[in-house]
Amino acid sequence: MPLPPLRTRDEADVYLDLHPCPRCGSMETAWRDEPVSDRSPPVHRYAGVCADCGEDREFLFELTDGASGPAEPGPRPKTRFGGPQPSQLLDPGEWMLVAEWGVDAWSAADARGDDVGAADSLWTAVAAVEEVFKFLPADLDAVPESAFWSVRGRTVYHREPGRFRRRRLHVLRDLYLNRVPWVPS
Numbered sequence: 001m002p003l004p005p006l007r008t009r010d011e012a013d014v015y016l017d018l019h020p021c022p023r024c025g026s027m028e029t030a031w032r033d034e035p036v037s038d039r040s041p042p043v044h045r046y047a048g049v050c051a052d053c054g055e056d057r058e059f060l061f062e063l064t065d066g067a068s069g070p071a072e073p074g075p076r077p078k079t080r081f082g083g084p085q086p087s088q089l090l091d092p093g094e095w096m097l098v099a100e101w102g103v104d105a106w107s108a109a110d111a112r113g114d115d116v117g118a119a120d121s122l123w124t125a126v127a128a129v130e131e132v133f134k135f136l137p138a139d140l141d142a143v144p145e146s147a148f149w150s151v152r153g154r155t156v157y158h159r160e161p162g163r164f165r166r167r168r169l170h171v172l173r174d175l176y177l178n179r180v181p182w183v184p185s
C-alpha cells in the first residue's frame with residue numbers, strides 16, 4: 001500500500017494536528033520526526049507517545065520531490081504547505097478548518113498585542129485558503145463536492161457549501177490579507 005505523500009513539514013504538522021490519538025482522542029503528542037533511510041522512495045517518520053494515555057503513535061509519509069522543512073516565523077513567513085498540486089493528505093474542508101484555526105490564533109495573539117504571532121497566524125490562514133484554491137478546477141465556480149474525502153472535510157463542506165465558491169474564497173483570502181498587521185522586519 002502506498003504511503004501518503006508529504007509535500008512539506010508544515011503539511012505534516014497540520015495532518016498530525018487533525019489526527020488525535022485513536023485510543024483516547026488527545027491531541028497531545030510530542031512528535032519526533034526523522035527520515036527512514038532504508039526505503040525507496042524516501043520516507044519520513046513521525047513517532048511519539050500520547051501524553052494522556054501513553055499509546056505509541058506513528059505516521060509514515062512518502063517524501064515528494066521538493067519536500068521542505070518548517071516555515072520560518074515572521075511578518076510574512078514562507079508558510080506554504082505544498083506546490084501547485086492539491087494536497088493528498090488533507091481535503092479542502094480540512095484546509096478550511098486550518099484557515100479558521102489561523103484566524104482564531106490571530107485573534108488570541110492580537111488580544112495579547114503579539115503582532116508577530118498575529119501576522120504569522122494570518123499568513124497561515126491565507127496559505128490554507130490558497131490550498132483550498134488548488135482543489136478548484138479552472139472551469140468551475142466552486143470546489144466540487146467529490147473533492148471532499150474525509151468525514152471532517154465533508155462536514156465542513158455540508159455546513160456551508162457556499163464557502164467553497166471561487167468568489168467567496170477570494171473574498172476570504174483578501175479579508176485575511178487586509179487584517180495582517182504590519183510588522184517591521
